[in-house]
Amino acid sequence: MTVRDAIAAAAERLTAVTDTPRLDAELLMAHALSSDRNALLLRHLNDSQPKIYAALIARRLAHEPLAYITGTRDFWTISLGVSPGVLIPRPDSETLIEAAIEHFMGCAPKTILDLGTGSGALLLAALSEWAEATGIGVDVSEVAVTVAQTNAEALGLSNRSQMIKGDWASGLEGPFDLILCNPPYVETDAMLAPEVMNEPHAALFAGPDGLDDYRRLAPQIAPLLSTNGCAVIEIGVTQAGGAGSLFSEEGLHVRVRQDLGARDRCLLLTRPC
Numbered sequence: 001m002t003v004r005d006a007i008a009a010a011a012e013r014l015t016a017v018t019d020t021p022r023l024d025a026e027l028l029m030a031h032a033l034s035s036d037r038n039a040l041l042l043r044h045l046n047d048s049q050p051k052i053y054a055a056l057i058a059r060r061l062a063h064e065p066l067a068y069i070t071g072t073r074d075f076w077t078i079s080l081g082v083s084p085g086v087l088i089p090r091p092d093s094e095t096l097i098e099a100a101i102e103h104f105m106g107c108a109p110k111t112i113l114d115l116g117t118g119s120g121a122l123l124l125a126a127l128s129e130w131a132e133a134t135g136i137g138v139d140v141s142e143v144a145v146t147v148a149q150t151n152a153e154a155l156g157l158s159n160r161s162q163m164i165k166g167d168w169a170s171g172l173e174g175p176f177d178l179i180l181c182n183p184p185y186v187e188t189d190a191m192l193a194p195e196v197m198n199e200p201h202a203a204l205f206a207g208p209d210g211l212d213d214y215r216r217l218a219p220q221i222a223p224l225l226s227t228n229g230c231a232v233i234e235i236g237v238t239q240a241g242g243a244g245s246l247f248s249e250e251g252l253h254v255r256v257r258q259d260l261g262a263r264d265r266c267l268l269l270t271r272p273c
């Protein structure tokens, strides 16, 4: 069977598990050919399909996330290695980088902290934006610290970043101009899509109301923030009020920013003027 026909057949089967069956089928084919999607579409459609393709499609049909099968995910302007030990970076989280860029219009942050860095996505995206900045990525998971460190090296950012194991900001000394954080915020009994359930539960679930980690983070942020600094914290769509008041009780000024789907996506926290 040709690559073209194999992709068409796979895309049809993948409609059962994904909203983007054709894209998934193409990306898995590109991965099977050790190529990229553009080269695949331009040059390989009439080749015969690689043997490994069927096994990749079977994994996707069993709800394994695409990024875990290919081992990579693009985020902002960078490409990150991901493995089952880390949350897969979501486009929604790019809202945090946009919010930070808007806040620092005309003056770049010099020191950046990313709490719960996972793959390193937020810290490395920020460091790629601000060439003079240095940053620390913290994660409680040793696997995540290793993945983040590997990504920093692959992106040529390891000289400006340090990935460390830690419990949120415990033991850290500021001040930081920019604090980024995508904590777990899903309610413990929420029904998630089967493929999301393949991601680390510690990076997803945060107690009955999903606010447990904001409760821990709230008192830690203000003492670490530089005078004109800003913390950008991801939230679930219904959590602006609940999470926001935890931070305003700590004396921070809270603004809410929405993602491209017009859903509340992050809190911007600054010192009141």
Ligand code: GLN
Residues within 6 Å of the ligand: 090, 092, 182, 183, 184, 185, 186, 196, 203, 204, 205, 234
């Ligand atoms: N946005 C993720 C989801 O909907 C949750 C990530 C998180 O808890 N930080 O699956």
